[in-house]
Amino acid sequence: MGSEITRTEETEAIYDPVLGDDGESITARIVRCVATTLDRDPTGLPPMFYAINTNALDKLYPPIGNGNANVWFRYAGVEVHVRNEGSIWIVAPESLLD
Numbered sequence: 001m002g003s004e005i006t007r008t009e010e011t012e013a014i015y016d017p018v019l020g021d022d023g024e025s026i027t028a029r030i031v032r033c034v035a036t037t038l039d040r041d042p043t044g045l046p047p048m049f050y051a052i053n054t055n056a057l058d059k060l061y062p063p064i065g066n067g068n069a070n071v072w073f074r075y076a077g078v079e080v081h082v083r084n085e086g087s088i089w090i091v092a093p094e095s096l097l098d
Contacts, residue, residue, distance in 0.1 A: 005032060005033055005036045012037065012089070012090060012091050012092070014033075014087060014088065014089050014090075015029055015030075015032075015033045015086075015087060015088035015089075025058050026057055026058055026060075026061035026082065026086065026088075027048055027054045027057055027058055029088060030048065030075065030080055030082070030088055030090075031045060031048060033080075033088045033090045034075060034076050034078055034080070034090055036090075037078060037090040037092050038076070038078070038092060045075075045076050046075075046076055048075055051073055051074060051075040051076075052071075052073045052075065057071065057082075061082065061086055068084065069084060070082065070083055070084055077092065077093065078090050078091060078092040078093075079091040079092075
């Protein structure tokens with residue numbers, strides 16, 4: 001996991017686009033953030049397209065530059081908030097971390 005993802009508490013992680021801007025898609029970044037929050041391998045998470053239209057999400061947040069919206073959705077049991085500048089905030093219920 002890259003240093004651009006910071007666990008702020010046991011149940012939260014934040015992705016900082018300034019530290020991690022490497023051209024990676026927003027959907028890939030979200031998967032890494034969720035995996036970091038849940039302390040799981042990213043390949044063990046369910047496909048994100050069951051939770052949100054990933055093509056539309058990638059168009060809203062291009063790899064370089066600012067996004068066009070703030071988006072909230074649930075994925076793999078956690079709350080995902082993507083802000084217009086590309087930061088990602090993940091909040092997991094404590095029951096998922098036991």
